[in-house]
Amino acid sequence: MTIIELFNQIDSVCLFCSKGLCYNYQVRDVAILIKTCGSNEYAEVLLNKLPNGVFLTTAFDGVVNTMVIGWGGINVIWGKPMMLILVRKVRATWDLIEKTNEFTISVPIKHDLSEALKICGTKSMREINDKFTYCHLTPVPGRKIKTPVVGECELHYECRVLYKQPLNQDNIPEAIKNRYYPTGANHTLYFGEIIDTYLFEDGE
Numbered sequence: 001m002t003i004i005e006l007f008n009q010i011d012s013v014c015l016f017c018s019k020g021l022c023y024n025y026q027v028r029d030v031a032i033l034i035k036t037c038g039s040n041e042y043a044e045v046l047l048n049k050l051p052n053g054v055f056l057t058t059a060f061d062g063v064v065n066t067m068v069i070g071w072g073g074i075n076v077i078w079g080k081p082m083m084l085i086l087v088r089k090v091r092a093t094w095d096l097i098e099k100t101n102e103f104t105i106s107v108p109i110k111h112d113l114s115e116a117l118k119i120c121g122t123k124s125m126r127e128i129n130d131k132f133t134y135c136h137l138t139p140v141p142g143r144k145i146k147t148p149v150v151g152e153c154e155l156h157y158e159c160r161v162l163y164k165q166p167l168n169q170d171n172i173p174e175a176i177k178n179r180y181y182p183t184g185a186n187h188t189l190y191f192g193e194i195i196d197t198y199l200f201e202d203g204e
């Protein structure tokens, strides 16, 4: 299924607000109002949610995929708000980020998405071809990049990769290496410049 076909499934209308910043979307049966916010405004919420996992979404050439990350966060690097993430090279997500150099992060705040987090955090796109459909998640088009966000989440970040590097295993303490890299499956560290941050709120 192409991204366009996926997006056509969403019953969406764009209604410009007075500031020209907000759109309304329909996610399942709920109208969603988008509220733009500062990249740091909800950094603490993101940090608190990370241990249980947040969604990292990638898309390329009609393929949309989401997985779960538990490590990362918001930093300031080169004077820019930067999302740091670590993705193991074995992930299907890694292949997609490498192709597009962009990704979104979606954070569930109010809604209980624990079942979807469990599936997206343990099953690869190589096993479940379309995790959005399988988990009843709605891909909502990104505002500034081509990658969608997870419609059922409230907090969203759109990010463009400015820097990436595989971790140098020689520089990792032995105890950590033994715990997190027993098979040698390395992480790539990505710096994603945060180019848009917004909240989905229930519309009227």
Ligand SMILES: Cc1cc2nc3c(=O)[nH]c(=O)nc-3n(C[C@H](O)[C@H](O)[C@H](O)COP(=O)(O)O)c2cc1C
Binding pocket: 051, 052, 053, 065, 066, 067, 068, 069, 070, 071, 086, 087, 088, 090, 091, 092, 093, 094, 117, 118, 119, 120, 121, 122, 123, 124, 125, 126
């Ligand atoms: C709570 C949680 C946190 C996770 N954090 C990461 C992470 O930071 N980096 C990573 O590469 N995988 C992480 N994973 C594992 C991936 O989400 C999982 O392997 C996923 O199935 C990969 O999907 P993909 O192959 O479709 O990309 C995490 C899983 C869970 C449950």
